[in-house]
């Protein structure tokens with residue numbers, strides 16, 4: 001008897017549903033695309049005790065809820081409102097740390113590959129600063145949320161232009177990083193074990209952590225990234241974590257809880273003003 005992988009186990013515990021029946025066709029399509037079980041009305045989840053997560057279409061938006069912790073609410077990718085939109089308006093533009101780490105301060109707007117896209121927040125910040133961003137996400141449920149958020153953003157007049165600069169590849173960066181052609185910069189933010197007690201971890205993070213787990217193979221990302229990136233590789237790490245693959249960065253930008261480790265391949269060209 002062959003054991004199922006942790007990813008397959010998670011996919012088997014996730015179903016797609018709708019909250020309002022007018023979203024039934026969309027929900028069915030999403031289930032077929034991502035090869036997930038479709039259960040129709042979200043209330044039917046009660047009849048499927050094996051399920052841990054529900055991907056639900058709610059008023060044309062795809063959300064993920066953790067069935068045994070309904071109080072946590074549902075997570076979705078929203079580039080139009082909420083924290084990401086706030087950061088776009090008030091986050092400090094090219095002066096913010098992620099912009100410095102990527103190298104934007106030189107008036108240079110690179111093509112960035114985000115090799116660990118997650119819910120796309122960092123990618124959106126970079127795209128809103130003018131970068132062309134290719135996002136790579138291997139976890140199908142996360143990729144489904146990301147694709148949905150990206151498609152909705154493309155239809156919005158405030159952020160549509162930014163979203164048009166972003167694309168998504170559903171694959172693993174460990175094997176297929178080079179499917180994103182000739183990136184100037186590669187950005188990596190793999191999951192790392194959290195120190196905070198689970199009650200302190202933000203609700204959204206709690207759902208996300210249970211879903212994705214820890215990216216235990218993350219060290220393997222650094223070498224292919226360094227081989228491919230024209231100018232630099234930037235890795236986001238919690239302050240307490242050792243550098244990725246134990247490799248000392250060229251420089252680090254330290255923040256309160258995190259830092260950006262920057263591995264320089266080649267100096268960023270000076271743009272004449």
Ligand SMILES: C[S@@+](CC[C@H](N)C(=O)[O-])C[C@H]1O[C@@H](n2cnc3c(N)ncnc32)[C@H](O)[C@@H]1O
Nearest residue numbers: 116118119120121122137138139172173174189
């Ligand atoms: C900490 S999250 C990234 C959060 C993201 N920076 C954001 O701003 O929303 C890490 C994500 O990387 C994905 N991931 C990890 N290793 C990967 C790989 N080798 N290829 C593609 N995706 C990967 C995980 O599935 C997870 O969704």
